[in-house]
Amino acid sequence: MERNDILPVLYDLVVTIGSEISVKPLLTRTLQRLLYHTSFSAGFICLDIAPCNQPGEQVEVRLDAVVGDFDLIGEIGKYVALPSALICKPAGNESEQTELLSTLRCTQARYGAYLRLPIDHRSVIVLLAAEKPATSLPLATMLQPVLAHLAKAIVLCRNNDAYTSDLVSERDLLEQVFESSYSGVLITDSRRHIIEVNPAFTRITGYRAEEVQGKDPRILASGRHDHDYYQKMWYDIEHNGHWEGEIWNRRSNGEVYPSWLNINPVHDKDGKLLYYVGLFSDISKRKEAEAQIHQLAFYDPLTNLPNRRLLIERLQQAFSLEARTGQHGAVLFLDLDNFKTLNDTKGHDVGDRLLVEVAQRLNTCVRDGDTVARLGGDEFVVILGSLSQISDEAAAQADTVAEKIRDLLSQPYRLDQYVHYSTPSIGIVLFRGHQQSLDDVLKYADTAMYQAKTAGRNTIRFYDPVMQAAIEARAELAEELRHALERQQLCLHYQIQMDNRLHPLGAEVLLRWQHPQRGLISPGQFIPLAEETGHIVPIGLWVLQTACTQLKAWQGDALTRDLTLAVNVSAKQFRSPNFVAQVRHALLESGAKPELLKLELTESIVLENVEDAIAKMRELKLLGVSFSMDDFGTGYSSLQYLKQLPLDQIKIDQSFVRDIVNDANDAAIVQTIIAMSEVLGLDVIAEGVENEAQREFLDLRGCHAFQGYLFGRPVPLQEFEARLRG
């Protein structure tokens, strides 16, 4: 190559270098051009060479580009061991080159000459040939400017490569997000023609990309939203740069579904609108779940009627409405007469069917804006709204609806093979605005219903404040009773029991409540209340413990040591699973003799669960405790169970004793009870003996034990003991 030839070569190389933007093609094309112009047959480029100082050593270099030698091409990107003289040192004379290259294993000693062109301090181009091509000039020197240019180009291309690789990974990431997103993505051009959708769009809408591309997104519209809705949506997008909201669309199969949609416009850096991007998710499942939760939270699952919670909400609304209009509203509280019997005899399934049918009938009796709710069990509430402003008229309107309900609910029900007859008891209370509290209105309606029930069922009653006052007083008493024990307001009175020779046999302990304001309250008033609230259990236990302590205290005195104490046991107390343990514990703790403790049970307690009663009685009898059957004759009085029970005594109820002398019926009953006790080997005692005639009658018929005012009223302990001594 002559000096004059080199300029076009340099120009060609510079153009080649300048036209590449990526390292790999830059190196390859530069090598190709060099081989072409210099007549070398092969060449390679190594960048980033570590400094090599020892002349004889091998250096590890990476082949970044190779041209012309297929063996070496196979090594591109890999590290190969090459003589350091070839890579780092200026080329020697021809014989030295041949010798050096003969040791090159990787090129199979194919080359005898090379040209080494350093690009910068760390890179080199090595051109190889079987023998050195004829050139009159030192090529290394001539090519120097272009190599400096190449060094700069490598740096630029490397930066460019790094940038491109970042862009590619960014694009890959976006593409992956787009493809795998769970949300549907829809991209339109600025004229709102769909240009791209993702697979989630297809999954949700049922439309494939090619079916919607070029079309207006309006093809998805369900028709559920009016023109204004869309206008507002586009207004927000154009003016606020964003819209987000619930939208009902239609799938390709025609199904309408709710979705949550975000729309954003995309602009270029000059603010020119390029695209609209819509991102949406199918919220039909969420909506279904919400509806289900709402249904569960606000509706009764059996009848689908509003439940108590929704009833309260509706009542609140009705209060507000009537407050504005000045009209009356009414609450009807309904309960089905004898529903429990149907449930107990025919089973809950049949009971449920009746409730469903009642719910349906109730709904046909009221207007659209009215509410029919089920509170639970067989209790229903109806709210009637917009009744007259005049209370008499409003009452008449409510009464008309109640009559209609009563009439319809009294029609026969066909439940499976049964024809069932049911009637309701209905309580009504009127309301207007917020004059009464919501709780009060419901409470008053309940009271009125209760009144309807006690008035003989199948009845309608308006709320009566006098009755409400009685109920409230009762509730107050219950609350006070809760604290009576801890406040030490309870005490025991003792009523003597005697034999026919007027020897004291013992006493019945009778509970009294010394109320700080109301004075002495008799058990007839508070025992049923304590039964209802469950307070009878701790109270009963206290009576038992006090009686046992008293028995123990009497042990030291000859006058009292053989006296028995009869203790009344309530149903709830007896039913409690640890009743036996409680009695045993009371006896042990006090040290009382079990033979002196007599437990009084009533027929109803025992009849509730005869087997359980027998088991408990047997256990207690093993301890030595005895049993008396209280109020005998007033209930079922079955000889059958009487035989099975481990009783010791039968107590003739005072209702028979009262007229025993004058009423032949009572006399006959008492005689039968005495005879029956004899047959069964049981003691018999009569209670309520008030006069000598009664006592004599009983004594003559074989009843020799008595309790009653004739012998002594129930009195406090000191009085009782004084009387024994006197």
Ligand SMILES: Nc1nc2c(ncn2[C@@H]2O[C@@H]3COP(=O)(O)O[C@H]4[C@@H](O)[C@H](n5cnc6c(=O)[nH]c(N)nc65)O[C@@H]4COP(=O)(O)O[C@H]3[C@H]2O)c(=O)[nH]1
């Ligand atoms: N007219 C009349 N009445 C007489 C005569 N002799 C006694 N009495 C009353 O008849 C009731 C007899 O008690 P009971 O049948 O067990 O009926 C008791 C019993 O069922 C219940 N009771 C009382 N104390 C307790 C208790 O500690 N626990 C439980 N569970 N119930 C109790 O309260 C009921 C009523 O008790 P009290 O008011 O003390 O009423 C007592 C007593 O005062 C008489 O000659 N004429």
